Structures are given as C-alpha cells and as structure tokens.
Amino acid sequence: MxxxxxxxxxxxxxxxxxxxxxxxxxxxxxxxxxxxxxxxxxxxxxxxxxxxxxxxxxxxxxxxxxxxxxxxxxxxxxxxxxxxxxxxxxxxxxxxxxxxxxxxxxxxxxxxxxxxxxxxxxxxxxxxxxxxxxxxxxxxxxxxxxxxxxxxxxxxxxxxxxxxxxxxxxxxxxxxxxxxxxxxxxxxxxxxxxxxxxxAKKDMPKFDAFRNLSLPKNVIWYYLIILLTALIATPEQGTMFAYALINLQFGFELLMILQGLAFIHFYGHLKGWNRGLLVILTILGVLINPLTRILGIIDLGFDLRKRITEKK
Incomplete structure (x- = not known):
C-alpha cells in the first residue's frame, strides 16, 4: 500500500x-x-x-x-x-x-x-x-x-x-x-x-470511420424549428434573442454540412472510390456547402443511407 x-x-x-x-x-x-x-x-x-x-x-x-x-x-x-x-x-x-x-x-x-x-x-x-x-x-x-x-x-x-x-x-x-x-x-x-x-501502455479508444457518422434524428427537427423561427420571427438586431437565433442557425447548418460530407464518404466507400477522389469531393463539398447541407438534410431526414444499402 x-x-x-x-x-x-x-x-x-x-x-x-x-x-x-x-x-x-x-x-x-x-x-x-x-x-x-x-x-x-x-x-x-x-x-x-x-x-x-x-x-x-x-x-x-x-x-x-x-x-x-x-x-x-x-x-x-x-x-x-x-x-x-x-x-x-x-x-x-x-x-x-x-x-x-x-x-x-x-x-x-x-x-x-x-x-x-x-x-x-x-x-x-x-x-x-x-x-x-x-x-x-x-x-x-x-x-x-x-x-x-x-x-x-x-x-x-x-x-x-x-x-x-x-x-x-x-x-x-x-x-x-x-x-x-x-x-x-x-x-x-x-x-x-x-x-x-x-x-502508459494503455489501450486508447479510436474514432469510428467518418463515413459511419450520423447525427441523431432529433437534430433535423431542431434545425427545422430554428429555420421556421428565423423566417417567422423578426428579432431586433443586437438583442440576445437575435444573437441566439443566428448562432443556433449557424451551428445547425454546420452539423448538416458535416452530415452531408459523411454521406459522401459513405457513398464513396460503397462504390469503392479511391481516397484521392474522396479528398477532392470533400474539398468541393466544403466550398459548395449549401448543396452539401441539403444532402445532409436529405440523408438524415429520409434515411438515405439505409435506402441505398437496401437497394444495393
């Protein structure tokens, strides 16, 4: 002791x-x-x-x-x-x-x-x-x-x-x-x-493959609520409500982009694309992020990966 x-x-x-x-x-x-x-x-x-x-x-x-x-x-x-x-x-x-x-x-x-x-x-x-x-x-x-x-x-x-x-x-x-x-x-x-x-000779956890990343289903509903609130409400600029709404919208948009990029990697793995092509598509996905965000919304909202896997 x-x-x-x-x-x-x-x-x-x-x-x-x-x-x-x-x-x-x-x-x-x-x-x-x-x-x-x-x-x-x-x-x-x-x-x-x-x-x-x-x-x-x-x-x-x-x-x-x-x-x-x-x-x-x-x-x-x-x-x-x-x-x-x-x-x-x-x-x-x-x-x-x-x-x-x-x-x-x-x-x-x-x-x-x-x-x-x-x-x-x-x-x-x-x-x-x-x-x-x-x-x-x-x-x-x-x-x-x-x-x-x-x-x-x-x-x-x-x-x-x-x-x-x-x-x-x-x-x-x-x-x-x-x-x-x-x-x-x-x-x-x-x-x-x-x-x-x-x-330390300690086994350390590893990240799962990026292609398997999928956000919880509830995230898309929270995102839709934020979008509807931003469209309906007209908060005065500079108020706490306006700051919170803008930051929440920005944060959820980033999550949808991440979901879209993960789907690109999932589909690329399914089709056997090489790593160089996936890197190029990831860069393009970041540059044209509105399309990537839409892809992430479709993937999360309509179980796109599950549908593609079942079809294959």
Whole structure:
C-alpha cells in the first residue's frame, strides 16, 4: 500500500514538473510555443488514465500552484484550462467511454473554461478581451486608412467591408469559440492519444470511420424549428434573442454540412472510390456547402443511407 502511494506521489510530481517545462516553453519560447501548446494537457492525461479522479485533482492543484510560480498569475488560467480538460479526458478514457463521447465532453469542458475565465476577467479585473481585440483592430484599420488616404487611394469600400466583417465576428462569436475549441480538442486528441498509448501502455479508444457518422434524428427537427423561427420571427438586431437565433442557425447548418460530407464518404466507400477522389469531393463539398447541407438534410431526414444499402 505504501509503495503504491509512493509511486502515485512520485509520478504526480514528475507529471507536474513535466507540465511546468511545457508551460515555460509555451510562455517564453516564441516559435516552439505554437507546437508545445498542443501538449499542455498531456501530463494530466497521462496521470489521470492511471489513477483516481481524486489523485488527478490533487495533481491539478499542484500544477496550478507551480504555474503561478514559474509563469506568474497569467499562467494560472492556462493551467486550469488545460488541466481540467486533460483530467476529464483521462478519467473518461479510464471509464471506457467512446472517443466521440470523450471529444464532446472535453470540448464542453474547454468551452466552459473559456466562458468562465472571460466572465472572471470582466467582473473581477475589469478587462474585456473581446472589446480590447475589436479596439485594436479598429485602430489598425484607421492607421492603414490614413496611409492609403494620404496616398490618394479611395478606402470607402474597405471601411464598409471591414464593418460588416466585424459585425459578423461579434454576432457569431459564440459559434466561433465552440468551433475553434472543438478543432483544438480534436487535434490534441490525435496528437496525444498515441503518446499515452505508447508511454502508459494503455489501450486508447479510436474514432469510428467518418463515413459511419450520423447525427441523431432529433437534430433535423431542431434545425427545422430554428429555420421556421428565423423566417417567422423578426428579432431586433443586437438583442440576445437575435444573437441566439443566428448562432443556433449557424451551428445547425454546420452539423448538416458535416452530415452531408459523411454521406459522401459513405457513398464513396460503397462504390469503392479511391481516397484521392474522396479528398477532392470533400474539398468541393466544403466550398459548395449549401448543396452539401441539403444532402445532409436529405440523408438524415429520409434515411438515405439505409435506402441505398437496401437497394444495393
């Protein structure tokens, strides 16, 4: 028993030190930090796949303290963000959850962290990072316009286009946060899961083939309700209802595009198309996404895959 506790403490200390090194590289080494950021949750993942959630939380607390010492107060949110995500990811692996379930829950934890830390920075520190970013972009544009105006170049269209882009950015910000978080979690799982399998000698779950991806049937009904609400209701621009409606519509449209792309891969596999052709069709499907979205709606709403399989 004592040997087990000693081993647990020793590995916890090693993983905490490992995280401190990764954090120092991420904070202080400019170019390498881009790569090291993808490995920040690896120490927590390695530890939590082997030990209990209680021991993992103790290691997380120690890592937060070490982060404050080696990187200063600004490193604490980073440690909390990657630490909680890594611990949750490792615990789900330990519980035998599917890779898709791990991906979804880890993304949720990551997004909740971002939102809570954003609210914390506003309420307690009085810093609104989004407003700061928009102000910085506005200042940069004004400087660029001043240079072009002095050179005798008309910048009226540029100002109008920039205003539209910034309005779209502000409106779709919640969806963009979720998308970017999901993409980051997906990349980190691809990179770190093989390392955990090799180092910890732990069997890691695998994603099912993309062609087998199919959303729950209820999703299409939710999507239709959102579309009908957008057509019937006329919410005032800038209200919470308008923001929620636009983001929900954007999110469900992305899901339908994903369903359409999965159907393309399913049909390609059925017909024996080579991988190069599927890559080209995937790129075209993203570029002409309205058609892909319609294909996803038909596939989900009318059991297109089932019909094709039965016919074949």
């Amino acid at each position: 004592n040997n087990t506790n000693t081993l647990k403490l020793t590995e916890g200390a090693m993983m905490t030190a490992f995280f401190a090194v990764l954090l120092l590289i991420t904070v202080y080494v400019p170019f390498i930090s881009i790569a090291s950021a993808f490995f920040l949750l690896l120490p927590f993942l390695l530890y939590s796949v082997k030990y209990s959630i209680r021991a993992s939380l103790v290691m997380l607390a120690a890592s937060i303290g070490v982060a404050a010492i080696v990187g200063g107060p600004i490193s604490i949110p980073v440690a909390i963000l990657y630490g909680t995500t890594g611990v949750m990811m490792g615990w789900l692996v330990q519980q035998g959850k599917s890779k898709f379930m791990i991906f979804m829950i880890s993304t949720l934890v990551f997004v909740v962290n971002i939102v809570v830390q954003y609210l914390f920075s506003i309420l307690l520190l009085g810093i609104n990072m989004i407003d700061e970013f928009i102000t910085l972009m506005d200042d940069s544009l004004e400087q660029a316009i001043a240079v072009y105006t002095a050179a005798g170049i008309d910048t009226g269209d540029v100002q109008e286009q920039f205003a539209q882009i910034m309005l779209a950015f502000e409106t779709l910000l919640p969806s963009l946060i979720i998308m970017s978080s999901a993409l980051l979690i997906w990349i980190m799982m691809i990179i770190n899961f093989p390392l955990v399998k090799r180092i």
